[in-house]
Amino acid sequence: MTRLITKLGLAAGLALVTATGGVAQELPKNLRVVIGSTSTGGDTYQAASFVADAMSKHFGINAKVDAVGPTEAFKAIARDTRGTTIMIHHDQSYLGHLYGVKGYEDIFATYKIGPTLTVNPGNAYLVPKKSPYNSMSDILEAAAKGTRIRVAIQPGGVSEIGFSALKNAAKIKSPGSEANIVPVNTGSQADKDQLLFDGQADVINGSVQSNEQYTRLPEDDQKAMRFIWLTAAHETLEQVNEKGLGETSREALMEYATPKASVTLDGKTDFTFDKDFFILYNKEIDPAIIAAVDAGLKEIYAEGAIGTSMKDAFFVPHFLPSTEAAAYLEKKRDDYKKVIEAIRQ
Amino acid sequence: MDFLSMITPLFLVLIFSGTVIGIIFGAVPGMTATMAVAVCLPLTYSLGLENGLALLLGLYVGGISGGLVPAILLNIPGTPSSIATTFDGYPMTQRGEGESALKIAIFASLFGGLFSLIVLYLFAPALADFAIQFSYVEKFLIIFLALTVMAALSSSMLIGIFSGVLGILVSLIGAYDVSVGGNGEYRLMFGFMEPYLSGGFSLLPVLIGVFGLSSILIEAAGGVPENEGAAKIALGHGKKFRLSIFRGEWSNLFRSASIGTFIGLLPGVGGSAASIMSYSQAKTFSKTPKEFGKGHPTGIVASEASNNGLTGGALVPLLSLGIPGDSTTAILIGAFTLQGIQVGPLFISGNLEIWNSMIVAMLFANIFMFAIMYFAIRHIAKIVTVPKYILLPIILMMCVVGSYTINYGIMFDVWTLLIFGLFGYLAYLIGLEIAPFIIGFILGPSAEIYFVKSLESFGTVSIFFTKSWIAGVLWLLIAASIGLSIWMSMAAGRHNDET
Known part of the structure; x- marks a missing residue:
């Protein structure tokens, strides 16, 4: 009898742990997507709308895009550790820091880098x-x-x-x-x-x-x-x-892009810049949420509909899960840092 | 006439609903036409472009128009572009002519809206070409012209100028924003204020604070009577509304609607400048300039014809250049972007069906706005009969909620409301003028940007006088406005000496 009670107790404990894990992996029912632009006519709002719309359908949640601008968007994710607010922004988020613009911190140290989403090649x-x-x-x-x-x-x-x-x-x-x-x-x-x-x-x-x-x-x-x-x-x-x-x-x-229009980076290769859009999270966010978003977006991009919509609107779909995205963006940051430092000397 | 086929019941219902919701957004202090359009923008996904635009344009026209209600009845501009409506609207309400003031404002709004719609339909591409003749220099001079009204709005010219300059100074607190070409440096603040004031004080909480909250404090300081009858402002004690009020107003209507339409053409100048400038010009050309600010219908006509004139004007650069003319059309452009429609210099010729549907939607939105507001006035105007010990706490709550929501939930905006409410109360006690202060606050940042960028581009101060014939005309209007202020100040001085 004691054994049975112990087994039941262990089973209940295990169920509780599993259940807790399960809840953590679920996204909040209401997801606020803040963007680093105050414009609803720009590419950031458009890119965020594609993703928020797809996430709403895929996860069965209510994702709403708020065009609050960079300062308020960074503040919003900085105060939300629960994952109910995420930010979608582009390369400006680290370029602002490289150029020393006030209000821009080192995103790689201050926030958690999420997946890349799309590129505006325009x-x-x-x-x-x-x-x-x-x-x-x-x-x-x-x-x-x-x-x-x-x-x-x-x-x-x-x-x-x-x-x-x-x-x-x-x-x-x-x-x-x-x-x-x-x-x-x-x-x-x-x-x-x-x-x-x-x-x-x-x-x-x-x-x-x-x-x-x-x-x-x-x-x-x-x-x-x-x-x-x-x-x-x-x-x-x-x-x-x-x-x-x-x-x-x-x-x-x-005709207007490399290699036909050449602006050299180092005398051998041409400089290029693709405007990447990606997600930023609070540094302390539950890793299970990051994993859930990565997995969900992987499925969304694999289905192909989002890619078609993006291409129709002159975007190029570019999904990289969080870890790969962080490495990719850090390399990009380092490359542009060299360009900026070269002309400061 | 293919576009007539798109006038479906759904199309009309969406315009009507948009107009009603827009009026509500415009009438609640802290909520604006821009906010209404932003909230409903994602609906364009499911509605399609024509129907989506029908809803958004209804919201736009309704939102701009709704601001006149609290401006006239409560002395709180519902939107920044209805600030000049308070100058004469509220004094009329205090005289018991609130209903009449509302009707004047609604007629003027309809005229302004329809005038700008006709201009938009007939001359959009040509006007866009004219608008690009306005560089930083001409835009600075327009702002300067609007600023000259500061002196004329006050009982004392010096106090008016001082209050206005103080408003400009306060508006410059925070970063010289890189997004407008600034250097990102903080001004007029200490380091510990950075988390709150990096973007400066938000306009709407300041506006609601100095107009709304300060009025509540002043009323409270004077004692709010509990006797219901004593608290009522009698309706209908003053002059009744008659269409004959407009008999001498045609030139004012055309001039103000033209100014509103014209200011709408110029990206970055804004609706507040339009109504202030129209008010200033109405005063300059009036035979009775001293009546302004005391409940003169001409002042209401000028302000409202102008801010509704803006609606068509602001769509000209949007649809002919792909550049939004004001903050609301900046949101509206999102509807096109989300549907993958390019707006630019070839938009109208390439999208005639959408263009025509927008014109029809704007026409119906103006008609619906007039019908809804005109027939609801009798009921809306009764708000002033609510005892103040009930009304004032409700207004206070609306002010706080509006301030908190305006930037999607920033608590500092509520503190801003309280700070500027107290400032407004203290200003009343020491004799500072609130209207010039708020005009300075609204126009200060644009004046700074256009002044600095003019100098950066052209490198000499003389460019303000030599840039173009447009600059010459603007200097003449500035001289006339300043001359009127000095004349009025001297006349008031003589009058005081005689008595």
């Missing part, structure tokens, strides 16, 4: 349609000859990394010429476009999504622009929907 640089510069080589040569090239960017992140790479390439090609490539610090895409319309910038940072229609305007239109550089890697662009975006096909877009 980060672009544009010139007016009447610009004398027809390629990145033209720009680097002009800088080498002493011409001042004004590049409109939003400082401290994704918009600036291409600019830093351009300065680095100028320094490698003709040391000292990097001083002729100067930033025009501004804010939104509208501000950057306006600087081009006003003739106050020679080159602007933009995106395929925001600026493609402007490239179709006739040359005598004050608003007409053309792409001069897409920072995405060749392999990434190869995965883009064949029809491209708007009336610009993938093939046409590849």
Whole structure:
């Protein structure tokens, strides 16, 4: 009898432990997905919506995207150890720290890196349609000859990394010429476009999504622009929907990316930048939740529907589970750190 | 006329529902049209683009319009763009003409909304080309013009300017944000404040604090009578509403709706600047400028025609350039993005069906807004008959909840409300002017950005005078506005000497 009671007790204990483990592996019924952007019209909201929608259906939960911006998003995940709030952001989250922007900490030390989700291959640089510069080589040569090239960017992140790479390439090609490539610090895409319309910038940072229609305007239109550089890697662009975006096909877009448009990283290879979107968690989050999200997303991506939706919207699906994602993003961070430090010297 | 086929019962129901919900969001202090559109944005996934836009545009028009209700009845602007409506709306309510003030505001709102819709439909691409002629320099001058109203709004010009400059100073607390091209450095604060004030004080809690909470404190300090009858503001004791009020207002209506539409065209200037500027211009061109601020219907007409004029104007850069004209259309662009539709200079020509459905949705939204508000006024206006010992705690609770939710649950926003409520009360005691303070607070950050960026781009102060003919016209309007303030101040001084 004592044995029976002991066995029953052990079984009950085991059941309790298993049950507790089971609860921990389940995601909260209501999941708040905060994003590092206040815009609902931008790529971060779009990427987060794809993932939140798919997670809602797959896990049977209610996932809601809140466009709160980077400062509030970091604060929100920092105070939530239960996993009811997760953050979706992109490379800005570590680039901001590399550029020393206040409010950006080292994400690899402060938060838990979650899986990567998708890539926006649309980060672009544009010139007016009447610009004398027809390629990145033209720009680097002009800088080498002493011409001042004004590049409109939003400082401290994704918009600036291409600019830093351009300065680095100028320094490698003709040391000292990097001083002729100067930033025009501004804010939104509208501000950057306006600087081009006003003739106050020679080159602007933009995106395929925001600026493609402007490239179709006739040359005598004050608003007409053309792409001069897409920072995405060749392999990434190869995965883009064949029809491209708007009336610009993938093939046409590849004319503006490496290897045809070259901005050297080190004299041998070209600089590339793919804008990766990924999840960030509170540092103390239950590992079971991370494992559950990894496993769920693996199944979601394997089903293929999310990949099709992403490709239709000019994204490239890019799922890496948390551990691989952390290693991948840390390497990316280290590579860009070298570029930023090279032009600071 | 293919687009007429899309006017289905569902399409109309969505516009109607959007307008009703929008009015409620606009009327509750702390909730805005932007918030209403943001909350309902994910619904566009399931509704499809045309139906989704019908709902969102209803929310937009309703949200902008709903702000006039608390502005007139409670002296609390429901949305930042209805701030100028309080200047004359609330004094009319205090005279027992709240219902009349609401009707004036609703007619003006309808006119502004329809005017801007016609402009949007007929001239969108051409106006977008005109809008891009406005660089940082011209945008700074527009903000400067709106700021000149500070002096004219006060009983004393010097106190008005001081209060306004104080508002600008407070608005600059926090980081010079990198997202607008700043250097990210913190100003006017200590290091320990970083976790709370890195982004500065949020606008809506400040607005609700200085208008709403301070009014409650002032009322409470004066003693709130328990006798129900004594607490009522008699309805209908003042002048009744008649359409003849608008007889001399046509030029004001057209000018204000044009200003609202025009300001909407310019990304980053905002609805508050539109209503303040229209109010200022109405005062400049009025034969009775001294009546402004004391319950003058012209002031309400100017503010409301202008902020509803903004709705069509702000859609021009969105649909012709892919650039949102104000904070609400910045959310609206998400509906297109989520459906994979590109908005840019070729949007209208490539998406005629969507374009036409938006125009129809806006038209119905304005009509529904007018019908709902006009016929509900009699009931809405009764809010002022609720005894204050019941009404004030309810308003206080709404202020706190609104402040907490405006940025998705930030407790510091509630502290901001309390801090600025106390500030508003102290300002009342020592004679500072609240309206110029809040105008300075709203317009300060834009003024800073456009001023600094103008200098960074052009490298000389003289550019503000030489950039373009538009700058010249704006300087003339600035001179007229300042001249009027000085004249009024001198006239008031003479009047005081005589008495």
